[in-house]
Amino acid sequence: MTRALLLAVILVPVTVMPTLAQGSAATGTATATRSTKTAYHAADAPSSTPVVYLGNMKPVMDHASYFHGILDEFEGRYAPGGSDFRWDGEAWYGTDYNRVWLKTEGTLEHGRLHDGDHELLYSRAISSYFNVQGGVRADIDDGPTRTWGALGVQGLALYEFEFQATAYVSDRGRFATRIEGSYDFLLTNRLILQPQAEFNLYTKSDPARQVGAGLSDVDAGLRLRYEVWRKFAPYVAVSYAGYLTQAHRIVHDQRGETGALRFTFGVRSWF
Amino acid sequence: MFTASRTRDGLTRRRFVTGCGAGGLLSALPLPASASPVAPGAVPAAASATWNLSVGRRRIEIDHKVLHAPCIGGTVPGPILRWREGDHVTLNVTNTLHDEETSIHWHGIRLPANMDGVPGLSFTGIPPGETFTYRFPVQQSGTYWYHSHSGMQEAQGLYGAIVIDPRRPDPNACARDYVIVLSEWTDVSPMDMISNLKMQDDYYVFRQRTLASLPREARAAGGLGAALKDRLQWSRMRMAATDISDVTGIIYTYLLNGHAPDMNWCGLFCPGERVRLRFVNAASMTFFDIRIPGLDMLVVQADGNDVEPVPVDEFRIGVAETYDVIVQPRDSRAYTIFAQSEDRTGHARGTLAPQAGMTGPVPPMDPRPVRTMIDMGMGDMGMDDMKPEHGMKDMDMPGMSEKDTHMDGMDMSGMNHGDMGHMDIDHMDHMDHMDHYAPSTPVMEVDDPGPPPINVENQNVAKMPVDRLGSPGDGLENTGRRVLNYRQLRATRPGTDRRPPSREIILHLTGNMERYIWGFNGRKFSESGPIRLKLGERVRFTLINDTMMEHPIHLHGMWSELENGQGDYRPYKHTIISQPGSRLSYLVTVDAPGMWAYHCHLMLHMELGMFRTVIVA
Structure with missing residues (x-):
C-alpha cells in the first residue's frame, strides 16, 4: 500500500510533464470578412525552398551554443555537533533547445563524503519555462556506488519558483524521486534572501547509503546573499540537513547524525 | 578624404562650430574632411560625392572603459558624410581590420539591393585588406546614418551620421546645423552580453521591485494590498514590470557625439539664431528621451523626411530613428541637451552655449517607467x-x-x-x-x-x-x-x-x-x-x-x-x-x-x- 503511494509520488514528475509543456499550436479559424480573402498563414512560414545566402553567410546567428556553470551552494556548515562542507552546482552546454547538463552535489563530513550525487543529462526545452531532462545519475562518494536512470523536469514555475523534479530508476529496479525548489526574495537589488529545499524519496531502503523507504532526507537552507556582481555572491545562511521517517531510524541505529541546523557561510558563483 | 569636394550656394551663410565673435573659439572653419577631425557634430562644410572610408580598430578610452573599437577614421562616431540629392555617390570602404570582415549599411537610404551592405543578402561582406566600392544615386534628402552589419561591430563604435542636402531649397535651413549622434559605450562585448542574458535575463537590471521599494510602491498604488497584488500578478506571469531595457547603465556610458556626459559636448550659437539639431539614435539597445530644458523644440523631420513642424518639450527616439529639431535660444546662456535612457539608468548630455566651456544645469532623471497590463496586451484600461x-x-x-x-x-x-x-x-x-x-x-x-x-x-x-x-x-x-x-x-x-x-x-x-x-x-x-x-x-x-x-x-x-x-x-x-x-x-x-x-x-x-x-x- 505505502509502496503504491510512493510509486505514485515518484511518477508525479513524469505525469505532470505534459501539463507543464504548455505548448500549443496556433489554430487559425477560417472566418472570412467582407471582401477580404484571409489566408491563415504566416508570411514568414518555414519554406521548403531554402534561401540561398550570398557566400553562404547567414545574416544573424540565433542558433549558437552557450556554456555556463553555477555553484549554487559552496559552503561551510557549522554546528557544535559537527561541521561539514557542501557543494551543489550544475553546468550546461548547448543551444536554446538542446543542452547537456552536468549536476553535482555532495557533503563532506568528518572527512567522509556522503550524499554524492552526480548526473549527466540531456535537456530539451519543451515550453516557455520548462525543460525535460533525461540521463544517468551516479551516487559516488565514500558509500557504496549506485547508478540510476533519470527523467525529470526543470524550470521556472508560476510565481517564479525555481523547480526541479526528477524520477530515477536504479540498476537494481528501485525507484526514487527528488524534488527541489527555491525562491529569490529581493530585499534590495543586490541583497537576496533565498529559501531552498531538496527532498529525496525512495521506494526501498538502502541502509548502506542511509536511505530509507519513503521520504528519506531533506536538505534545506535559508540563504542571504549579496551580489557583489551578478556572478559572485557571498552569503550567510542557516541550513538544515536531516533524515526522516525510516531513514531517520536507520541513521539513528548507525549512531549517525540524524539532523542538524547549522550556521552556514558560502559563496554563490557562476560563469 | 574628399576627392571631389563641392561647395554650394548658401553654405557661406552657415557657420558651423564657430562662435559669435569673429573667428570664433574653435578655429574649425570649413576645411576639407581630410584635415579632420573637425569638431564632432559639425556638418562638413560641403557635400561630396566621393568618400574614402577606412575601417580599423583603435584603442579608445571613454569613462575609464577601454575598448579596441572598430571604427571609421579612428573616431567614434565615424565621420559625418554629407551628400547631395541627385548626386551619384561613390564610397570606397577599405577594411584594415586584421582578421574580421566588415560591412557598411546605409540606414534608410534607397539604393540597389547589392549596395545595401548586409552580408549574405546584399553582398559577401568586405574581407580584411580589401576595398568595396559602393555606388548609387542619391534620391532623397535629410538626416540618416550608417553602421556596420557585421559581427555586432555596430555595438562597439562602427557608426556615423549622413546628411543629405535637398535638391530644392531646404525649408529648415538654419544658421547653425549640428548632428547629435546618441550611442552607448561599454567594454563588455556584445557576445558576453548575449551569453549573460541567456543565463539570466535580468542580468543587467538593478532597478527591480524589492522589499526596499515596497513602501514607495504602496504609496503609489494606494495601499500595500494593491502593491502586493500587482507584484503577484507579475510574478505569476514570470515577468518583471521593471523590465524596461535589457542592457542598462550598469555597463553603459551614454554618449552624445562620442562624448560621455562629463566630457560635455558643446554646440555654439548666438542668441536669437535658429539651431538645427539632427538627432540620430545610433545606440544598439537604448531608447532615449530627449529634452533641452528652457527651449521649445520644433520637430521638423523624422527619419529624413520633412514633417509639419510640431513644437514639443520632449521626444523619444527609438534605436535607429532620426529626428531633426529646430531650437531658437534667445538668452546668452548654456542650455543642456538631456537625453535620458528609457530605463533611467543613465543619460547622455551635451550643451548648447554661446561660448565653449559653459555648462548648464543638468536636470534630475525621471522615475523609471513600470510596465502595465497595457504593455502585456491586456487592453487599454486607463487610456x-x-x-x-x-x-x-x-x-x-x-x-x-x-x-x-x-x-x-x-x-x-x-x-x-x-x-x-x-x-x-x-x-x-x-x-x-x-x-x-x-x-x-x-x-x-x-x-x-x-x-x-x-x-x-x-x-x-x-x-x-x-x-x-x-x-x-x-x-x-x-x-x-x-x-x-x-x-x-x-x-x-x-x-x-x-x-x-x-x-x-x-x-x-x-x-x-x-x-x-x-x-x-x-x-x-x-x-x-x-x-x-x-x-x-x-x-x-x-x-x-x-x-x-x-x-x-x-x-x-x-x-x-x-x-x-x-x-x-x-x-x-x-x-x-x-x-x-x-x-x-x-x-x-x-x-x-x-x-x-x-x-x-x-x-x-x-x-x-x-x-x-x-x-x-
Missing part, C-alpha cells in the same frame, strides 16, 4: 482619452471575463486560440471605422498567422492589442511636458503612391525574455522562411507586439509609410517603434527588387532571431 469612441472596453468579447482581462493570459490551458483569432478580426473591423485608420478600402488578401503559440520561443499573447500611436511611450505619459507621439507626424508632402494596399501581412512580434529568444510569430530567424513580396505591389504590414518591450522595426530598401491618421500625409519612415501590447500598420510600396533585411533594430533582439529576409521579385 480612454486616446480612443473615446471605440475603447476596447466597449467591445464584445465573448469568453473574456473581467478576471481574464486582468491577468490570466499566462494560463495557456484556458486559452482558446480559435476564439482569439476571431476576436482579432472583430478588432480589425472596429479599427476600420476609426477615423485615424484612414485607409478603409479593404485589402484583397490578408496573411494572418493568427495569435502566436505559447511555446519555447514565445511567452505571451497580447489578447487585446491597442492602438498606441497617440501615446509618447511608457514613462512619458504623465510628465506634464509636451511629448511627441507618432500621431503628430504629418508629412509636408502627400505620399507618392495613392493605391490602396492589395495585401496585408500581419506579423506578431514575439519573444521569451526568460530564455532570451526573439522572433516573429513565435519563431526565431533560423526557423522561419523569407517574406516574399511581389515587385510593384502595395502591402500593408500590421505589427502586433505580444512582448512587453518596444521594438524598433526596420525594413531595408523601401519606405514604411506609417498609417497614423494623417491620410495621404502619412509620414515616411525607415524605422518604426512598435510599442508593447500595441497594434499598428504601415504601407510599403514594393519597388526595390532583391533580398532585403527586415528586423528589430535592438541589436541583441536582431541577433537572437527577430530578423527576417524579405525577397522582392
Whole structure:
C-alpha cells in the first residue's frame, strides 16, 4: 500500500510533464470578412525552398551554443555537533533547445563524503519555462556506488519558483524521486534572501547509503546573499540537513547524525 | 578624404562650430574632411560625392572603459558624410581590420539591393585588406546614418551620421546645423552580453521591485494590498514590470557625439539664431528621451523626411530613428541637451552655449517607467482619452471575463486560440471605422498567422492589442511636458503612391525574455522562411507586439509609410517603434527588387532571431 503511494509520488514528475509543456499550436479559424480573402498563414512560414545566402553567410546567428556553470551552494556548515562542507552546482552546454547538463552535489563530513550525487543529462526545452531532462545519475562518494536512470523536469514555475523534479530508476529496479525548489526574495537589488529545499524519496531502503523507504532526507537552507556582481555572491545562511521517517531510524541505529541546523557561510558563483 | 569636394550656394551663410565673435573659439572653419577631425557634430562644410572610408580598430578610452573599437577614421562616431540629392555617390570602404570582415549599411537610404551592405543578402561582406566600392544615386534628402552589419561591430563604435542636402531649397535651413549622434559605450562585448542574458535575463537590471521599494510602491498604488497584488500578478506571469531595457547603465556610458556626459559636448550659437539639431539614435539597445530644458523644440523631420513642424518639450527616439529639431535660444546662456535612457539608468548630455566651456544645469532623471497590463496586451484600461469612441472596453468579447482581462493570459490551458483569432478580426473591423485608420478600402488578401503559440520561443499573447500611436511611450505619459507621439507626424508632402494596399501581412512580434529568444510569430530567424513580396505591389504590414518591450522595426530598401491618421500625409519612415501590447500598420510600396533585411533594430533582439529576409521579385 505505502509502496503504491510512493510509486505514485515518484511518477508525479513524469505525469505532470505534459501539463507543464504548455505548448500549443496556433489554430487559425477560417472566418472570412467582407471582401477580404484571409489566408491563415504566416508570411514568414518555414519554406521548403531554402534561401540561398550570398557566400553562404547567414545574416544573424540565433542558433549558437552557450556554456555556463553555477555553484549554487559552496559552503561551510557549522554546528557544535559537527561541521561539514557542501557543494551543489550544475553546468550546461548547448543551444536554446538542446543542452547537456552536468549536476553535482555532495557533503563532506568528518572527512567522509556522503550524499554524492552526480548526473549527466540531456535537456530539451519543451515550453516557455520548462525543460525535460533525461540521463544517468551516479551516487559516488565514500558509500557504496549506485547508478540510476533519470527523467525529470526543470524550470521556472508560476510565481517564479525555481523547480526541479526528477524520477530515477536504479540498476537494481528501485525507484526514487527528488524534488527541489527555491525562491529569490529581493530585499534590495543586490541583497537576496533565498529559501531552498531538496527532498529525496525512495521506494526501498538502502541502509548502506542511509536511505530509507519513503521520504528519506531533506536538505534545506535559508540563504542571504549579496551580489557583489551578478556572478559572485557571498552569503550567510542557516541550513538544515536531516533524515526522516525510516531513514531517520536507520541513521539513528548507525549512531549517525540524524539532523542538524547549522550556521552556514558560502559563496554563490557562476560563469 | 574628399576627392571631389563641392561647395554650394548658401553654405557661406552657415557657420558651423564657430562662435559669435569673429573667428570664433574653435578655429574649425570649413576645411576639407581630410584635415579632420573637425569638431564632432559639425556638418562638413560641403557635400561630396566621393568618400574614402577606412575601417580599423583603435584603442579608445571613454569613462575609464577601454575598448579596441572598430571604427571609421579612428573616431567614434565615424565621420559625418554629407551628400547631395541627385548626386551619384561613390564610397570606397577599405577594411584594415586584421582578421574580421566588415560591412557598411546605409540606414534608410534607397539604393540597389547589392549596395545595401548586409552580408549574405546584399553582398559577401568586405574581407580584411580589401576595398568595396559602393555606388548609387542619391534620391532623397535629410538626416540618416550608417553602421556596420557585421559581427555586432555596430555595438562597439562602427557608426556615423549622413546628411543629405535637398535638391530644392531646404525649408529648415538654419544658421547653425549640428548632428547629435546618441550611442552607448561599454567594454563588455556584445557576445558576453548575449551569453549573460541567456543565463539570466535580468542580468543587467538593478532597478527591480524589492522589499526596499515596497513602501514607495504602496504609496503609489494606494495601499500595500494593491502593491502586493500587482507584484503577484507579475510574478505569476514570470515577468518583471521593471523590465524596461535589457542592457542598462550598469555597463553603459551614454554618449552624445562620442562624448560621455562629463566630457560635455558643446554646440555654439548666438542668441536669437535658429539651431538645427539632427538627432540620430545610433545606440544598439537604448531608447532615449530627449529634452533641452528652457527651449521649445520644433520637430521638423523624422527619419529624413520633412514633417509639419510640431513644437514639443520632449521626444523619444527609438534605436535607429532620426529626428531633426529646430531650437531658437534667445538668452546668452548654456542650455543642456538631456537625453535620458528609457530605463533611467543613465543619460547622455551635451550643451548648447554661446561660448565653449559653459555648462548648464543638468536636470534630475525621471522615475523609471513600470510596465502595465497595457504593455502585456491586456487592453487599454486607463487610456480612454486616446480612443473615446471605440475603447476596447466597449467591445464584445465573448469568453473574456473581467478576471481574464486582468491577468490570466499566462494560463495557456484556458486559452482558446480559435476564439482569439476571431476576436482579432472583430478588432480589425472596429479599427476600420476609426477615423485615424484612414485607409478603409479593404485589402484583397490578408496573411494572418493568427495569435502566436505559447511555446519555447514565445511567452505571451497580447489578447487585446491597442492602438498606441497617440501615446509618447511608457514613462512619458504623465510628465506634464509636451511629448511627441507618432500621431503628430504629418508629412509636408502627400505620399507618392495613392493605391490602396492589395495585401496585408500581419506579423506578431514575439519573444521569451526568460530564455532570451526573439522572433516573429513565435519563431526565431533560423526557423522561419523569407517574406516574399511581389515587385510593384502595395502591402500593408500590421505589427502586433505580444512582448512587453518596444521594438524598433526596420525594413531595408523601401519606405514604411506609417498609417497614423494623417491620410495621404502619412509620414515616411525607415524605422518604426512598435510599442508593447500595441497594434499598428504601415504601407510599403514594393519597388526595390532583391533580398532585403527586415528586423528589430535592438541589436541583441536582431541577433537572437527577430530578423527576417524579405525577397522582392
